[in-house]
Amino acid sequence: MRKSWWKILCAVILLYTVSCGLLFDVPAREILHETIRNLFFHVCMWMAMMVLLSASVYYSIRYLRTQQLRDDIYAVNYAKVGLLLGILGYATGAVWAKYTWTEFADMSQIFTEPKLTGTAIALLIYFAYLVLRGSLNDIDKKARISAVYNIFAYAMLFPSIWILPRLMESLHPGRGGNPALNFNDLDSRLRIVFWPAIIGWTLLGVWITTLKIRIDLLKEKSLLNG
Amino acid sequence: MAATIFVLYLAMGQPEINVWNGLFWMIQLFVCVNAVAKSFLAESRGRMLYFYTIVGGRHFILAKLLFNVLLMMAMTLTSWLLFAVFLGNPVIHFWQFLGITLLGGTSLSLVFTFLSAIAARAQQNAALMAILGFPLIIPQLLLLMKISNIVFADVIQAGLTQILLLLGGLDLLVIVLAMILFPFLWKD
Structure with missing residues (x-):
């Protein structure tokens, strides 16, 4: 009970x-109307993704310090679930854009949207991370090299997705300021659902990850013993 | 490289400014992948062992980075020259474009040098390097294309120094990360 409170x-x-x-x-907002409810799902997916990817990098750094295989398993599973949340964020964003953007913007404007390119890059990087892991056979080497790539990619990616959208024009809310959303704009009615929602989705991501980690640890145990 | 640019000339003649800019940076990207990838992938096992005995990891990666930066700068300048010969030279502000190409060559070569070190440890070919590297380099390439647009026009864009600082900062970040992380790739 004490451990399962979260x-x-x-x-x-x-x-x-x-x-x-x-x-x-x-x-009620112009253009957005009722689709503003997507805020509780779309934005929270991204927040949860960033938290999980940061956790992944934390474990990669820890792996390089301690050389414990357990940390590598943590890192890869956090990255995988982060990737899943990223894809879900894309999907929810696509639904949202369908009802808001397509009415007044043409497709080429949407395709060159810096936020979309940024997240496409993020997803590609983490797919590359998985490809890199798949191409290595030796367990220790796989862990070490992929940890190095994970740290390097994270350090390159996050400045560019935080800074790049601020330098370019965009359709996305919060242009010319905070890239995700304008917090002053957020109505108190939205806020009482929005903040808990971020925590909730992040906790769900962590929960899924811990289950995956437990499966992987069991697999590894049977691999070493049998 | 010359052959590629000549083929471009045959295919396009004298392209418009936007096309010129896009082609220029794409060619830089592929030149960089091919030139810099050699730095680790082409080293034989024996020679790596020899290097391992005489220098530390930090010095080794620093030397590699420095060499590749110089190599890539030379490559960029050569391809600019060839572009000017075959595809015309729409550059109005000579010195600014020179600075931007040198900075761009540096950024490209730094990132790809480190990635080639990773790919070489994975005993893989250049294909893996492309998979690892392209997503990482896209933001920088976008920034470079954006700022190199200014040299074709008389108007100076706002936010230019910001972008330049960002690119310089990313370069520094790559160097620091390479220094910190390379020793982990090195010992084997």
Whole structure:
């Protein structure tokens, strides 16, 4: 019970997010209208992705310091689930853009959107990370080299996806300022669902990851013993 | 390289400014992948062992980075010359473009040198390097293309120094990371 409190918290918060996010009164905005409810899903996916990818890099650094194979398993699973959340963020974003952007912007404007290129790059980098892991056979070597690539890629990627969108014009909300959204703009009615939602989705991501890590650790154990 | 640019000339004649700019940086990218990839992939095992006995990892990667930066600068200048001969030279601000190409060559070669070190440890060919490197280099290439647009026009764009600082900062970041991370790739 003491260890599973956060899982219960996660379930409660997500129930709250989904039910209240879909039922609550939301402020009416031009163009956005009711699609603003997607804020509780789309933006939170990205936030959770960044948290999980940061966790992955943390474990990669720890691996290089300690050379414990356990840390490598943590790092790769955090990266994988982060990638999954990234894809979900893309999907929710695509749905949102369909109802808001396509009405007044043409396709070429959407394709050159810096936020979209940034996330495409992020996903490609983590796919490359998995390709790199797949191409190595030796377990220790795989762990070490992929940890090095993970740290390098993270350090290159995050400045560019935080800074690049601020330098270019964009359709995305919060242009010319914070790239994700304008926090002053956020209505208090949205805020009471939005902040818990971020925590909830992140906890769900961590939960999935811990399950995957446990499976991998068991696999490794049977590999070493049998 | 000359052959590629000549083929481009046959295919396009004298392209417009945007096309010229895009082609120029794409050619730089592929030249860089081919030239810099050699630095680690072409070393034999015996020679790596020899290097290992005489120098530390930090000095070794620093030397490699420095050599590749110089090599890539020479390559960039040569290809600019060839571009000017075959495809015309729409550059108005000579010195600015010189600075941008040198900076761009440096950025490209730094990133790809380190990636070639990773790919070489994985005992893989240049294909793996392309997979690893292209996503990483896209942001820098976008920035470079954006700022090199200024040399074709008389108007100076706002936010130029910001972008230049960002590119310089990324270069420094790559050098520092390479110095820190290379020793882990090195011992084997």
